[in-house]
Amino acid sequence: MGKGLPKRSEDYSLWYNELVKKADLAENSAVRGCMVIKPYGFSIWEKMQRYLDDEFKRTGHSNAYFPLFIPKSYLSKEAAHVEGFAKECAVVTHYRLKNSEDGKSVVVDPDAKLEEELIVRPTSETVIWNTYKNWIQSHRDLPVKCNQWANVVRWEMRTRLFLRTAEFLWQEGHTAHATKEEAIEETKQILDIYADFSEKIMAVPVVKGYKTESERFAGADDTLCIEALMQDGKALQAGTSHFLGQNFAKAFDVKFANKEGKLDLVWGTSWGVSTRLMGSLIMAHSDDFGLVLPPKLAPIQVVIVPIYKGEEQLNKIAEKVESIKANLEAKGISVKFDDRDTYKPGFKFAEWELKGVPVRLAMGPRDLENGTVEVARRDTFEKQVMELDGLEAKIEGLLEEIQHGIFQKALDYRTEHTTSVDTWEEFQEVLENKGGFILAHWDGTAETEELIKEETKATIRCIPFDSKEEEGICVRTGKPSKRRVLFAKAY
Amino acid sequence: MGKGLPKRSEDYSLWYNELVKKADLAENSAVRGCMVIKPYGFSIWEKMQRYLDDEFKRTGHSNAYFPLFIPKSYLSKEAAHVEGFAKECAVVTHYRLKNSEDGKSVVVDPDAKLEEELIVRPTSETVIWNTYKNWIQSHRDLPVKCNQWANVVRWEMRTRLFLRTAEFLWQEGHTAHATKEEAIEETKQILDIYADFSEKIMAVPVVKGYKTESERFAGADDTLCIEALMQDGKALQAGTSHFLGQNFAKAFDVKFANKEGKLDLVWGTSWGVSTRLMGSLIMAHSDDFGLVLPPKLAPIQVVIVPIYKGEEQLNKIAEKVESIKANLEAKGISVKFDDRDTYKPGFKFAEWELKGVPVRLAMGPRDLENGTVEVARRDTFEKQVMELDGLEAKIEGLLEEIQHGIFQKALDYRTEHTTSVDTWEEFQEVLENKGGFILAHWDGTAETEELIKEETKATIRCIPFDSKEEEGICVRTGKPSKRRVLFAKAY
Numbered sequence: 001m002g003k004g005l006p007k008r009s010e011d012y013s014l015w016y017n018e019l020v021k022k023a024d025l026a027e028n029s030a031v032r033g034c035m036v037i038k039p040y041g042f043s044i045w046e047k048m049q050r051y052l053d054d055e056f057k058r059t060g061h062s063n064a065y066f067p068l069f070i071p072k073s074y075l076s077k078e079a080a081h082v083e084g085f086a087k088e089c090a091v092v093t094h095y096r097l098k099n100s101e102d103g104k105s106v107v108v109d110p111d112a113k114l115e116e117e118l119i120v121r122p123t124s125e126t127v128i129w130n131t132y133k134n135w136i137q138s139h140r141d142l143p144v145k146c147n148q149w150a151n152v153v154r155w156e157m158r159t160r161l162f163l164r165t166a167e168f169l170w171q172e173g174h175t176a177h178a179t180k181e182e183a184i185e186e187t188k189q190i191l192d193i194y195a196d197f198s199e200k201i202m203a204v205p206v207v208k209g210y211k212t213e214s215e216r217f218a219g220a221d222d223t224l225c226i227e228a229l230m231q232d233g234k235a236l237q238a239g240t241s242h243f244l245g246q247n248f249a250k251a252f253d254v255k256f257a258n259k260e261g262k263l264d265l266v267w268g269t270s271w272g273v274s275t276r277l278m279g280s281l282i283m284a285h286s287d288d289f290g291l292v293l294p295p296k297l298a299p300i301q302v303v304i305v306p307i308y309k310g311e312e313q314l315n316k317i318a319e320k321v322e323s324i325k326a327n328l329e330a331k332g333i334s335v336k337f338d339d340r341d342t343y344k345p346g347f348k349f350a351e352w353e354l355k356g357v358p359v360r361l362a363m364g365p366r367d368l369e370n371g372t373v374e375v376a377r378r379d380t381f382e383k384q385v386m387e388l389d390g391l392e393a394k395i396e397g398l399l400e401e402i403q404h405g406i407f408q409k410a411l412d413y414r415t416e417h418t419t420s421v422d423t424w425e426e427f428q429e430v431l432e433n434k435g436g437f438i439l440a441h442w443d444g445t446a447e448t449e450e451l452i453k454e455e456t457k458a459t460i461r462c463i464p465f466d467s468k469e470e471e472g473i474c475v476r477t478g479k480p481s482k483r484r485v486l487f488a489k490a491y
Numbered sequence: 492m493g494k495g496l497p498k499r500s501e502d503y504s505l506w507y508n509e510l511v512k513k514a515d516l517a518e519n520s521a522v523r524g525c526m527v528i529k530p531y532g533f534s535i536w537e538k539m540q541r542y543l544d545d546e547f548k549r550t551g552h553s554n555a556y557f558p559l560f561i562p563k564s565y566l567s568k569e570a571a572h573v574e575g576f577a578k579e580c581a582v583v584t585h586y587r588l589k590n591s592e593d594g595k596s597v598v599v600d601p602d603a604k605l606e607e608e609l610i611v612r613p614t615s616e617t618v619i620w621n622t623y624k625n626w627i628q629s630h631r632d633l634p635v636k637c638n639q640w641a642n643v644v645r646w647e648m649r650t651r652l653f654l655r656t657a658e659f660l661w662q663e664g665h666t667a668h669a670t671k672e673e674a675i676e677e678t679k680q681i682l683d684i685y686a687d688f689s690e691k692i693m694a695v696p697v698v699k700g701y702k703t704e705s706e707r708f709a710g711a712d713d714t715l716c717i718e719a720l721m722q723d724g725k726a727l728q729a730g731t732s733h734f735l736g737q738n739f740a741k742a743f744d745v746k747f748a749n750k751e752g753k754l755d756l757v758w759g760t761s762w763g764v765s766t767r768l769m770g771s772l773i774m775a776h777s778d779d780f781g782l783v784l785p786p787k788l789a790p791i792q793v794v795i796v797p798i799y800k801g802e803e804q805l806n807k808i809a810e811k812v813e814s815i816k817a818n819l820e821a822k823g824i825s826v827k828f829d830d831r832d833t834y835k836p837g838f839k840f841a842e843w844e845l846k847g848v849p850v851r852l853a854m855g856p857r858d859l860e861n862g863t864v865e866v867a868r869r870d871t872f873e874k875q876v877m878e879l880d881g882l883e884a885k886i887e888g889l890l891e892e893i894q895h896g897i898f899q900k901a902l903d904y905r906t907e908h909t910t911s912v913d914t915w916e917e918f919q920e921v922l923e924n925k926g927g928f929i930l931a932h933w934d935g936t937a938e939t940e941e942l943i944k945e946e947t948k949a950t951i952r953c954i955p956f957d958s959k960e961e962e963g964i965c966v967r968t969g970k971p972s973k974r975r976v977l978f979a980k981a982y
Contacts, residue, residue, distance in 0.1 A: 027622075027625075029558045029618065029622065030565075030621055031560045031561070031609065034558035034560060036555070036556065036558065037556040039554065043554070046554060063533050063534070063537060064529055064533045065527065065533055066527055067658060068525070069581070069658070070522070072596075073596065075588075075597060082597060087587055087589070088586065089587070089588065090560070090583045090585075090609070091587075091599055092581045092582060093582065093585065095579065096579055096580070097563070097566075097577045097578060097580065105567045106567055106573060106577045108582055108584065108608055118581070119588070120559075120583065127522070131527050140833065151641075151642065155586040167560070342631065
């Protein structure tokens with residue numbers, strides 16, 4: 001196991017926390033609930049950003065930037081929204097400090113009290129719709145499709161690195177449309193982008209579906225989501241796309257003159273993914289030896305470790321490695337040659353396993369003679385000796401194979417851990433002993449949803465898009481139901 | 492003039508504000524001092540980010556992310572730093588709102604008062620050095636070279652879009668080194684990156700130099716800067732790079748075991764550029780018709796406007812334009828075909844002039860017949876008719892010519908507006924009537940610097956790197972001086 005990492009089977013939660021810290025992804029800061037994202041972790045997030053940003057732009061969105069602060073009164077303008085967000089948030093009340101009387105520290109200057117308190121944004125619908133009001137007059141101004149990459153703050157009481165932090169990084173898209181249909185189309189298009197990103201880039205399979213009314217975004221008419229399954233059988237919501245109806249347009253009086261010259265309220269959407277995706281990535285694939293990264297997000301795709309005695313051997317190997325490295329890089333593969341002379345190969349192997357580098361090449365004097373290299377896969381630990389001739393193409397193929405293999409493994413796990421149940425006993429039994437997703441009938445009421453949550457801690461993750469209409473009875477109340485929904489305990 | 496833009500000669504300040512708003516770069520938000528960066532403005536900022544980020548990475552820096560909030564007590568740890576930054580800042584005192592008694596609004600919950608107030612970061616030295624303390628134990632851990640792209644808040648009383656806002660976006664680099672020499676080298680390398688970026692990408696010539704002691708960053712032993720000259724003869728500080736000595740290492744107790752196993756304090760640097768660069772870009776080049784953008788930062792480099800009567804003509808032109816567009820895009824040139832049928836060509840010309848698109852192509856039925864297109868330069872308004880044959884290469888060359896031409900124009904302006912003066916009368920006269928940079932002798936004391944500032948509003952922008960040693964007397968006091976320094980009124 002990597003550097004004293006706990007085993008998943010012994011303490012999954014501790015394993016996760018230790019892995020995040022030991023693999024240099026993130027750590028807690030001195031400010032309660034706020035994390036420091038370390039360079040290695042941040043470079044993975046940057047790759048996520050780049051892929052998503054390209055997709056947003058490809059589909060006609062532009063980046064913009066809106067203020068960090070929201071006047072307190074804005075939150076009250078949309079009734080559901082204030083219930084959902086105003087409560088746990090950072091409040092700025094003053095704008096100046098002054099020296100304390102003893103001169104040894106600084107204190108808040110009571111004379112510098114703000115007339116109206118400012119909230120550090122927990123999400124930006126209010127401040128953005130207040131801006132859109134001035135941008136939108138006519139149907140010619142629509143659609144407006146903005147995204148911003150930003151930090152947000154929600155004063156969570158119990159925090160965990162990446163999964164739930166007081167401050168986190170995210171992108172939030174906010175669009176305005178002339179018609180309901182176009183806005184709904186937008187929410188679906190974005191959900192597809194999120195799902196494709198999760199499956200094809202992160203190698204994490206997801207279920208697409210609708211949130212129930214009680215799990216919807218505060219202020220939305222509908223929330224679409226993608227749900228992933230972690231290795232401990234718990235679900236993780238990996239992205240949401242909200243159809244806002246005309247709620248924020250009403251709250252901020254955003255109207256446009258349609259083609260007939262009549263004033264109409266604008267239709268809206270909002271959608272976001274956050275550094276929480278890092279948690280999904282880590283928990284979906286990693287093992288007791290450390291991170292397992294899909295090649296498409298690995299900051300280093302191939303690490304090369306020389307096995308040598310003495311400087312002369314190292315120099316000969318280094319010479320060979322330089323040409324291998326150049327050839328791989330010419331294919332767009334990122335390579336690190338770990339020629340540190342302060343660590344032994346075994347230490348290096350463990351370190352790069354911990355950090356999830358997909359492919360490791362080891363080259364010793366024998367390899368040099370034979371024109372070969374030892375190639376090891378991080379995901380399966382399989383090793384093979386390869387001829388140097390044509391190596392680049394083989395490594396390129398191997399990286400694709402790993403990307404696919406990691407996804408398939410996660411998909412197989414999910415398939416095994418998705419159970420259809422028809423009785424309450426079965427529901428409880430599966431939840432308790434097997435975990436994972438449970439497909440079960442539900443009577444459609446918020447009361448039953450709440451009851452099940454209280455009794456079992458399982459929540460309705462979503463009503464899957466592909467859930468077939470079928471006659472059934474609610475597992476908890478026996479009342480009639482028309483389709484199965486997806487239950488799980490969740491992060 | 493563009494859409495009722497005031498003339499620079501009539502009201503430079505109003506011209507600037509109106510231009511920023513009318514060209515869709517940014518606008519004021521409802522939160523005092525905080526701006527909204529609009530999509531067109533943000534896309535320019537994104538290009539700046541991309542160039543700089545690539546340079547930082549090329550020179551061995553990694554991005555990371557540190558908390559938005561800083562515990563109040565951290566600011567007091569570095570004496571000079573707290574003087575410089577603690578005073579005007581946003582203070583978070585509470586973490587919860589609750590419903591007001593009448594239920595109509597939300598109010599701050601007095602029970603949710605923080606034990607220690609949090610400051611919204613005005614800059615991150617304190618929180619980062621507190622983190623580095625745990626990252627650095629041995630010389631093997633050095634250097635640490637992190638950068639972050641982030642928002643910061645400084646509670647400015649008088650704000651102007653991009654130039655001085657309460658919240659702004661920036662990058663802040665923070666590095667830690669084993670030796671003084673290496674840290675100094677780092678500050679110089681970064682200043683070179685900033686200067687090259689300003690001159691080669693933004694086309695804005697800059698003077699590199701040292702800040703005087705009283706203009707140094709609060710907590711630095713030395714501040715290096717680049718200073719640009721705007722068209723109204725005022726200077727703008729466009730980037731700073733600080734040698735922090737061991738000040739923050741002392742304040743946060745950051746020590747490392749050197750190669751001999753002895754504990755040493757770490758040497759530090761920090762450096763940053765912000766959305767203020769947008770102000771520099773706008774004011775250095777733009778004219779009474781609107782923005783003038785250097786091709787390397789223009790979101791749209793070439794706009795194509797069809798001149799037509801009726802749909803049939805438009806379709807024929809559009810067909811031709813599609814192939815021109817594809818050919819230009821194949822060269823990496825960004826092109827917009829403005830085929831809106833709701834506006835006349837004259838309106839479109841003015842709009843793209845306002846937005847600073849470097850090259851405009853206009854194509855009418857005559858051009859279609861002749862295999863030609865009309866090409867207009869935004870910077871000089873020169874027009875010529877070009878053969879379509881080989882157009883891409885000609886446009887590519889033209890864009891380079893424009894990039895160079897804009898820089899040369901700004902450089903000529905600066906050369907004309909840099910005056911060496913030897914007497915106090917001359918100093919005042921030039922400052923009053925000509926403006927620009929003034930090279931003059933100064934006796935080296937903070938008192939004289941302050942006196943000159945009070946009397947004339949001119950400040951010492953920097954002691955230029957290339958300032959020759961020469962005997963002289965201070966223009967204000969007549970005391971001896973060894974070199975000229977650079978004075979100007981500044982933004």
